[in-house]
Amino acid sequence: MVACRGRRMGLFKRDQSSSMIRGRFILVPALFLAVLVALSGSLAVAASAQILQDGHPRDDASNGGLPPSHPFQPSALRAESLRGQILPRNYTTLATELPARILQIRVPEGGQFKAGDVLIRLDCSLQQAQLQKARAARSAAEKIAAVNARLAEMKSMGNLEVATSVAEAAKARAEESLWDATVSKCLLVAPFSGRVAEQKAREHQYLQAGQPILDILDDSRLEVEFIAPSRWLAWIKPGLGFVLRGDETGHDHAAKVIRIGARVDSVSQSIKITGEFVGDTEGLLAGMSGRVILDVPAGAIPPPANPAVPLTP
Template sequence: MNAASHRPPAALLTTLALATTLAAALPALGQVDAPAKRAASTEIRAQLSPRRYTTIAAEIGARVQRVGVLEGASFKAGQQLIGFDCSLQRSQLARARVALDVASKQLATQTRLAELNATGRQEVEQADGEVRKQRADIAQIEVMLGKCSIAAPFAGRVAEQKVREQQYVQPGQPLLEIIDDTVLEVEFIMPSRWLQQVRAGSPVQIAVDETGQTYPARVLRLGARVDPVSQSVKVVAAIEGRPAELMAGMSGRLIIPAAP
């Protein structure tokens, strides 16, 4: 008997090879399915943002006399943030008041002369028009003086100081960026298919990168529409409480607990 008679048939060799391949592949398939079964939550990126924020700009052209709150400092609602040097406007107001006094006396004189038939109606009307003009000038200057001091529209902090004392600014020039960080909101974009699970009032968590801690939050509102291209929607949540270590602009992983 030769050596070739001891070889197994070709069909048997093929069967053995397939069995060996399947045996090696089954553990790998189990490893692929296991993480999906163990996943208990879905994580996406999110960023902390202040509840309110705005840029304070100059409404008049003037020299900055005082910056009431420096960058990073806190302030209360109604507190003075910027004070301008308005000595020119105050002198204009004093001059306008003197002109109004003169015009009022002239009107009184013309009115008396009209009663005595010593002057015409046109002169009285001209004197009355001059009085009204001076009053309008005074009202305009008083409005300008009201813009010489900028008060905080809400309580918060100065995020960025764009102007310094003794600097001359133009109307519309940005002065301060302020934020209301008494409540920190969490903004994130999620797939629209998750709307069945995430609604207003749903609990979420955010693991902040900068602190290494996880904080509870609750969904405040959903976006008004779903983006038709990305099939996503914007969601805003609010962190419960006000942890002192958190700051606007921090980011992290937002964790949406899996449905029970």
């Protein structure tokens, strides 16, 4: 009996010891997990406070050496990339002002021309006939007016007849000028030097007045346009240099700002910026595009009006 009771007491002590050991293994991870939860909560509160203070999350590892209180971290020293497009400074569409048939297109699509060159010749047989008729009528009216003036000097004609003949001569001259101007529109002349971008009509095709024939452009002076945030107006000025990294060329092309748009788009809060290339533009064509790269000056961007709203570009 004594021996059995001793064995039972030993088993009870071993069970109690095992229970205490298991309790310790369960308690230690629970305490560790509670510490992690408390620590993460404090970090989240600190991050939220930093966002409310600076207007964006703090990133000390990439702040470019700026103090944490700077309103724009780290964008104040980074290069901003926008999409830009190459456009010619001068470009237009040549259209006929007369209903006529095309006799000849002298410069094909992609061809070059100089200012003053005849690009298109229209069939103006009817208009030329009308011009010849007007010239004959003008000549006859001037002769009648001259004869009547001499008769008036000899007291053989009254002043009313002389004045009427002079007015008829002036009317004939105006009619001749009208048809002369009409015939001059049968030849479409290049307003500037450049190239033919697109041919919209063919030879021997009949056109109505106002119908386009050729798209032409001046490829000697190319510009680049891009859309920038309107808040950049605080530091973007004419003369600011930037780089266009062409998608087609794969090279960087130096440029500078020459014009700033006259109106800000209130919906997108953006504005159009126009620049011109500095140096050689060989290999560049109108319509090419690429990335506009410019450096945002340190401290040039004004602090946000509402620090709680992030304004990073």
